[in-house]
Amino acid sequence: MSTASDYRKREESVTMSTESAGMGETHELLTLNIGPHHPATHGVLRLIATLEGEVVRDIKPIIGYVHTGIEKTAEQKAYWKAIPVVERMDYLSYYFNAMAYCGAVETLLGLEIPPRAQYLRVIHLELNRIMSHLVWLGTSALDLGAMSMFWYCFREREAILDLFEMSSGQRMHTRYFQIGGVIEDIPVGFAAKVQKFVDEMPTRADQYADLLEKNEIVLSRLRDTCTLDKETLLGLNVTGPLLRAAGVPWDLRKAKPYSSYEHFDFKIPVGSVGDNYDRFRVRHAELYESTRIIDQALNGLPDGPHIADDRKVVLPPRHELATSMEALIHHFKLVTEGFRVPEGECYYPIESPRGELGCFVRADGSAKPARVHMRDPSFVNLQATAPMVKDSYIADLIATLAMVDPVLGGVDR
């Protein structure tokens, strides 16, 4: 048997439960393929849906279309050179990927992060959270038929990307977070621009709410659709806004604060029943809370260094290279071999826009990580789609997929 037809044969193992529908000769179950290239799947996600008329009886997600072996690639890189690789997993929350990875390596090194670096990290993390939620809100509204929301959300997203460009030189995959802190202090004028954005954002979020929450179509598409209770969600290991929408106030920023989150005053928005409307409201409310955190971090930004002062791990300042032999040696050692991390393992969880993003790093004493694993929330949360959409209309499947907010770069890694 040839390879290609062999593949088709093996693909037959993707079967749907085809128990007899018991509906007589006039009714039958229809298996419908959605994706992998479909605008409503928010990436390269393929769904095999079993339909009875317009009602979804079962779906099977098929993933792996954008699997690029990032975890394997990270094992071939020195610790600090793996940061740009892991950033590209979940392409909407690159600061979070970098934070989880850097946090894990810093824990293994026992490195103390200066307060200013922690605050700068918080500012960028929360800007990133708003940015990610804006992409979610715009594309979700698009799925519900509201075209204009997309442009409004992307207008604010552009403002955030401009801020990222200002602080790091890149709009996406910025490599701003380093092991030990951040690569550079924020430039002059950055704080004022962030402040302007922070002052404006709540009004913008109000306007989104005005557009969507009084919209009869949006309300009837979201309310009481695809509800899933918290026990099921916990059994499926779902975290993030999906779990909070079902009424569980679980947020790692509050539960187990990292990077100085305990210094800030913010609330965790929770839903009540866990339908699509709650999922929408929780994320929308997080826009305000993130804005509050940025405001507090910006105005309470401590003075001091932006990166740790451990020359065995952190690159020496550029100006020292011309005058200090020792700095030159450190620079040379770091850029060529990298630094070594003492043997050990670490699991470092943070709260990403989609839930618990945990980075597992195993160090074997060499200059390269022996294992990097990302527990990506999109990957785990995607499993909840099937129980959510069971016995609801296929139109609700599209809305639910939008509210689950999977990022396929993070699912496939």
Add this chain to the structure above:
Amino acid sequence: MPDQAGLEALAQELRAADPASVLGTTFDRGRAEIQIAPAGNVAVIERLRERGYSFLASLHGVDYYPHEPRLGVVYELLDMTEVDRVSVKARVSTEDPRIASVTGIWPGADFPERECYDMFGVIFDGHPDLRRILMPEDYEGFPQRRDFPVGGEPVLFTHNESDHYGKDR
């Protein structure tokens, strides 16, 4: 995290129920880890779940090449009430990489176990649908193992397309 003493107490509790189940404990840089025998993994995890560690935060594989047994399956358990984490690790060999599935306790272990099978070749007994998840279904080998070469995929050009996979398309 439980501290060193708390971890040891936890391990003692597990040993009291089944002396052979716990192989050892490690407390290192804030990470509490219990090494268990792969044979009794579901019973131990079920006991920890009743003890409060009721959320499976993550499940992933590790390859300890060249140390034996090579493959590790790590369960990151979380107690949401006490905000406490404990890692449970079971090591299996590459010759007999079998361990019982925890999908009976958490249906959400489905995808992570499939990923672990896909990347490391660990077979989870009792998993309802153990297939490759990220790699193509006809892929051979387990790419995350440490002895799996990087760049081992042939790149197809016009001159060699007839020699490789997909030649009859």
